[in-house]
Amino acid sequence: MQRLQFQHLLNELLQPERIKDYCPNGLQVQGNNQVSKIITGVTASQALLDAAVAKGADTIIVHHGYFWKNEPYCITGMKYNRIKTLLDNDINLFAYHLPLDIHEELGNNVQLAKLLNINITGPLELGNPVSVSIQGELDDEMTGEALNTLISEKLNRQSLHISAGSNKPIKTIAWCTGGGQGYIELAAEQGIDAFITGEVSEQTTHIAKEMDIHFFAAGHHATERYGAKALAQYLASTEGLEVEFIDIDNPV
Structure with missing residues (x-):
């Protein structure tokens, strides 16, 4: 599936325009034009990115992405390392925060x-x-x-x-x-x-x-594992895509 088509599919499903949020929802970092191997997770941490790279993923979907309100604009340090990993490996990053909390079936x-x-x-x-x-x-x-x-x-x-x-x-x-x-x-x-x-x-x-x-x-x-997991299952069953949920444990 082409990236633009996949982006449209996700936006139609999760309807980010319904709610005001603290971050941009949808495609946050552009990667490969083709979407074929997808990883979902709670947070776009370096550990999740590294796991996606190891599995040869071209697309990641998370609940907690980047570019939060009031955070520094500069792409340095930890943020630089994360975004460099995405760009070097041509991986798309999609993030849906509140839309993935409130969805009536997958939220x-x-x-x-x-x-x-x-x-x-x-x-x-x-x-x-x-x-x-x-x-x-x-x-x-x-x-x-x-x-x-x-x-x-x-x-x-x-x-x-x-x-x-x-x-x-x-x-x-x-x-x-x-x-x-x-x-x-x-x-x-x-x-x-x-x-x-x-x-x-x-x-x-x-x-x-x-x-x-x-x-x-x-x-x-722990309370927010299940939206990203349900989304993975939905995309695999309805769209026939190769999708895997990866849980990077966090005690907080």
Whole structure:
């Protein structure tokens, strides 16, 4: 498939124009005109680039790419090494940040819900069709300890659990993969029992206890593995492309 055709396919699928983001979405670094061997991953780290080179890939698709808002413009140091690797090996780099979080089928949020058997009921940001946080319900109530065990087992990473002030049972849940801890107050204001995200801040402990909501920090990387993996599976099954998801582990 030609690069331009592939770029159009990805943009039609992920619709980056739907949401304002902190970085450019789509083709970030141009490479080979032909797309035939694709690697997907969470972050365009040097380790992922090196793995793609070793596998003879001509295209990489990631959730975390380059050129973030407020980062230095100069291509030096680590950024130089990464971009040089792409250019020297004629590899295309595509990145989709928030569009890969919110996609209704392949997105990180939806994929996490499937993994944890949460029934999606709607956006957390009520009235916002492109909400980056969503909410849902469990089939049966769970204790905070039981849900923490489930999250840790499913993500293969020990989750941090801050129990609600009353340590109430959990039926309703809101979540935002990655660095979404700022949404905990919105979830608590709506009377939701628990909030799941990837990261935690100092104030999160006080909010959870004082607003009586369970909080789970399951890892930024760990909660965002599944969108890039689902995208790889989708492209392979629907387009017949050679696509492989590579997980470069990150404890954060």
